[in-house]
Every structure is written in structure tokens, then in C-alpha cells.
Amino acid sequence: MTSDQNVSTRGLGTAVVIGASIAGSSAAAALSTRFGEVIVIDRDTLPAEATKRRGVPHSGQFHILSAGGRLDLEAIFPGLTDDLTAVGVPYADPTAVFRYGSKFGWFPRHSSDMRILLGTRRYLEWYLRGRAAKLGNVTYIQRTPAKGLIIEDGRAVGVEVEDLDTKELRVIRADLFVDASGRPSIAPEWFAEAGYAKPVETVINARWGYATTYVRVPEGFDPGWTALYVGPTVSGEGYAATRGASMWRQEDNLMVVTAQGCAGDLPPSDVEGFLDFISSFGSSEFRDLIEQYGRVSGIEAWQNTSNRLRDWSNLKERPENFVVVGDAAAAFNPIYGQGMTVAARGARTLDSSLTGFLQDSAPESGLDGFAERFQKDLQAVIEPSWMFSTTSDYGIPGVEINGVTQESSKSPESEYADRVIALATEDESISLKFMETINMVRSTEWLGDEALRDRVLGDWDRLGSLRRSDVSTNV
Incomplete structure (x- = not known):
């Protein structure tokens, strides 16, 4: 352009x-x-x-700049991808190098045509x-x-x-x-x-909050993934229902480490509170990284979500x-x-x-x-x-709509979408379409495919009962 x-x-x-x-x-x-x-x-x-x-x-x-967002910016600023990769901004296939823990389970990792840039904002x-x-x-x-x-x-x-x-x-x-x-x-x-x-x-407010710090890792650091995301399960008992975290490689050998909480369970910005939060929901990788390499920034909290x-x-x-x-x-x-x-x-x-x-x-x-x-x-x-x-936020307990607290609720459409996501943890082809959708390179029309709908309806109860477990391991 x-x-x-x-x-x-x-x-x-x-x-x-x-x-x-x-x-x-x-x-x-x-x-x-x-x-x-x-x-x-x-x-x-x-x-x-x-x-x-x-x-x-x-x-x-x-x-995070989605695969679709990268293409949009490339159209406005030709050469953007080459410029950013030249200075060390990671350029990656999100389906291949992301460990993605949804509330229903872990997504399979495989190759795709998508590419994202993982630079800092x-x-x-x-x-x-x-x-x-x-x-x-x-x-x-x-x-x-x-x-x-x-x-x-x-x-x-x-x-x-x-x-x-x-x-x-x-x-x-x-x-x-x-x-x-x-x-x-x-x-x-x-x-x-x-x-x-x-x-x-x-205004729809599911009372999410974040706290972020940065870690600088060695040049050869390779845990087998570029990004790790563990989302709250929303339902169920324990901290895993409202807490999660994410981290990924960025330019200058930085790793951004972010604690995430919903339904008013907000991560703190003091060091001990932050470390306790990111190790409270069943995954040790986030705290382990910080304790192994140390932080190169303070901890900043953010709640305007x-x-x-x-x-x-x-x-x-x-x-x-x-x-x-x-x-x-x-x-x-x-x-x-x-x-x-x-x-x-x-x-x-x-x-x-x-x-x-x-x-x-x-x-x-x-x-x-x-x-x-x-x-x-x-x-x-x-x-x-x-x-x-x-x-997605309507299903979070205590969600507020224009300042009024609501009972969390799921529409038939969101119940169906949840089960498609659950199916995506088991089926690589569904996982690819879902990842293309959240990366904004595919519309949601595929969710209405008749064969997919029949498959989901035929396995409704089992898919609805799936929940992520053992978040510390993933193939």
C-alpha cells in the first residue's frame, strides 16, 4: 500500500x-x-x-500481533517482516512452536502456513x-x-x-x-x-488483570517451544479456575512473563506475591524461568481490561x-x-x-x-x-455489563463453540482452523459446517466434560 x-x-x-x-x-x-x-x-x-x-x-x-495482523501491517508498511526479523524479533509458526493449554486440554502442535512476529509492543x-x-x-x-x-x-x-x-x-x-x-x-x-x-x-468487564515482568535468556535457550500459554479453566475448584500465565520469546533474547487472573482474582505486583501466583495453578515453568535467569525489569500490574x-x-x-x-x-x-x-x-x-x-x-x-x-x-x-x-467473557463468574454484575451465562452458540474447542485438543484439522480463526486469517464460517455440527452434537456430553489436566507436561 x-x-x-x-x-x-x-x-x-x-x-x-x-x-x-x-x-x-x-x-x-x-x-x-x-x-x-x-x-x-x-x-x-x-x-x-x-x-x-x-x-x-x-x-x-x-x-501479541496475530498472523492476520502481521499481514495487515505488512500491506501498510512493506518490508516490515524482513525489518523486524533482521533485528531479532522472533518469526514463528504459532501452531508449531506454541504450547497452548486451553481450559479443555492442550492443543496438538503441527505445522501451518501462518507466521507471526513476537516483538514487544x-x-x-x-x-x-x-x-x-x-x-x-x-x-x-x-x-x-x-x-x-x-x-x-x-x-x-x-x-x-x-x-x-x-x-x-x-x-x-x-x-x-x-x-x-x-x-x-x-x-x-x-x-x-x-x-x-x-x-x-x-462495556463488558470480566474483571481480568495482568502483571508482567521480563527475563533475559541465554542465546542458545531452547525449551522446545517459543511460547507457552496456560489459561484459566474458568470452571472447577482451585486456583486453576481463575489463574493462568503466558510467556514467549521476544527481541533481544527477552522473555515476557505475564500472570493472568479473571473473575477478580488479580495478580499482584510485589515479587513474592507474583511468584506465588504464577506457581499456584499447577505449572512450574513460569517461576522456574525467573528463578533460573532472574528478572531484568520490575513487575507491572494492569487491570484496565x-x-x-x-x-x-x-x-x-x-x-x-x-x-x-x-x-x-x-x-x-x-x-x-x-x-x-x-x-x-x-x-x-x-x-x-x-x-x-x-x-x-x-x-x-x-x-x-x-x-x-x-x-x-x-x-x-x-x-x-x-x-x-x-x-468468552460472558462465561466468567461475576462479569459486569455496563457496571451491573451478571450471572455468568452461556448461550447455545457459546456452548457449541466450547465443544468445538474441546474437539480441537484432539483433532489436528480442527485445531488448525481454530488457530487460524484466533489469528484472524480465517472467518468463523467454518463453525457452521454441517458435518462438524453433527460430529459435535453426537459427542456433546463427552466433549462438554473435557478439562485440562497435568499442565506441567505436554507432548
Whole structure:
């Protein structure tokens, strides 16, 4: 889609992107082929190296870029895979090198055509920002938060910003504005101030929490796997029902080690509490790694894990020339590994929606109508991930919906999906399709296959009774 020597191919003027994270840099690169100038503003000091910054406080937590997300980012930033592997970011077949312990059992390991990149979130964000900045017509302005949206005659025409160094306010005028400011987005307040209705918001909170540290392993370290995941069993007795952990190889011989808890059983950030937590549910590998090689970072806890959807697609009225992407539109429970992929896919949708809109509309209409079209196109991208994440979280005891605690419940569809996952622990072909689905390279349509449904219904009770056991061993 883009290259480092890209120049604008259409005279659409100026676009402003609010936020310099994964979604913002991806959106800026996607827009660079259509707009003569793309300005990315961010309230933070944008570091020259791949380090933590205030605006992305969760960047030290585990993040995974799915196989589909890698392909999406590769389309936006050609050569990304080669660049990252050249600096030591692991490049792996997730079905072959992952030890994946679901609540029903261990998935078989086998080869596939999928490949993922296992870089840290901080490195990936830094890399994308650098790539976008090389495009020639993309400019980053740091320490400049957006304070308000200027709307005239039903169109967004400017964004008021503050220079944090001089404390001066000014207005940046443009032809399109993209809110990529993440979960803290205040766009709904901007709409309300201008007399528009806020988008309907839905929040599903299964009270997950994480705590993460990093270990540096020797160059030749090879335990027989690249990544290990042990998820909570959700049902049953003992800590295994609510606790789990994950770890995988990253660049610079780092291993990210993350404790995970659900239903309010949250991992602590003190050393002894963390070590006790990761060794409490039946698997010794996590504590063993830390005790053998030591930690190279502190332990950071994170509990902002709610699924939150703001429905920008069904507004009856909206200002033209303003769209919302990334976590500002839909934020997912990070346990399911969808956020960065949906951000990248949203940027590609921004490009494809704009291409289709320009083909279908008269030149004199400008971008009138594009905002509604894009948000509907983006909603189609969001919906599968939203359904996957929330359907899974509905089954967690004490799940909250818009702040109200619910009885955990399973729909017939989720009961069926659970049994398919149980079958995947025994059948390599089903395991492959499931892994392709969670890696976002296959839709969920295969779940409706008549032969599969007959097979699951015919073995309903047995599949429903399967549970993972002996998590410390796996072939």
C-alpha cells in the first residue's frame, strides 16, 4: 500500500491524526497515499528509542500481533517482516512452536502456513512511527494534546491543540480528522458540546488483570517451544479456575512473563506475591524461568481490561470529516490478542473505504458522507472480534455489563463453540482452523459446517466434560 518513497496520489489536502500509537501511525501511513499532508499529534514526548511513554501505560504488558495482523501491517508498511526479523524479533509458526493449554486440554502442535512476529509492543510502535515519518508527507508533532474539535456548518474543520511547552492554544485546520487517541478518547464529549448525540457505549468487564515482568535468556535457550500459554479453566475448584500465565520469546533474547487472573482474582505486583501466583495453578515453568535467569525489569500490574464498544456506526447525525479508529472505537480484553490487529485492519479499512468513496462520489461533494460510510465499514471489521471477546467473557463468574454484575451465562452458540474447542485438543484439522480463526486469517464460517455440527452434537456430553489436566507436561 505504501512505501518509504511514497508521494500523494490525490489532492485531498490535509489530514490530522490524533494519537501516535499503533492505530495512529497505521492510519497516517494509509492516508498518506491520498492526502498531500498528514499531521499526527500526540500529547506525549515521543521517544527516539523503543521505550515506555505515558500515553501507552500498558506497553510493558504482553501484546501479541496475530498472523492476520502481521499481514495487515505488512500491506501498510512493506518490508516490515524482513525489518523486524533482521533485528531479532522472533518469526514463528504459532501452531508449531506454541504450547497452548486451553481450559479443555492442550492443543496438538503441527505445522501451518501462518507466521507471526513476537516483538514487544514498545518496539513495534516505535518502528511503525519511524516508518510513517519517512513517507515524506507525514509529520509528527509531540507534546501537543487535542483540546477540542472545531465544527462549522456540520463539518469538522479544525482541532484546537495546546503546546505543552509554551502553553499556547492554536487551531490546526484540515480536511479530515482521525481520532486514534485510544481508550482515553474524549470525542464523545466533543460531540455533546457541539449538540450531537454521543455514541451508545457498551462495556463488558470480566474483571481480568495482568502483571508482567521480563527475563533475559541465554542465546542458545531452547525449551522446545517459543511460547507457552496456560489459561484459566474458568470452571472447577482451585486456583486453576481463575489463574493462568503466558510467556514467549521476544527481541533481544527477552522473555515476557505475564500472570493472568479473571473473575477478580488479580495478580499482584510485589515479587513474592507474583511468584506465588504464577506457581499456584499447577505449572512450574513460569517461576522456574525467573528463578533460573532472574528478572531484568520490575513487575507491572494492569487491570484496565474491559471490552468497550462505542457505536460510531449508527449515529443519526454526525459532523462530516471526522472518524474514529482503534481503541477509541472498540477496545477488547487484551487476553484475546485482537487489539493491534484490529487497529491495523482499521487503517486498511480507512484506505479501502476512502478509495471506494472517491470512486462513487462526485468530486464537488468533497468528503461529505465519508465519515458514515467508513464507520459502518469499520464496524464490520470490529464485529467478529467483539463477538469473540465478549462471548468468552460472558462465561466468567461475576462479569459486569455496563457496571451491573451478571450471572455468568452461556448461550447455545457459546456452548457449541466450547465443544468445538474441546474437539480441537484432539483433532489436528480442527485445531488448525481454530488457530487460524484466533489469528484472524480465517472467518468463523467454518463453525457452521454441517458435518462438524453433527460430529459435535453426537459427542456433546463427552466433549462438554473435557478439562485440562497435568499442565506441567505436554507432548
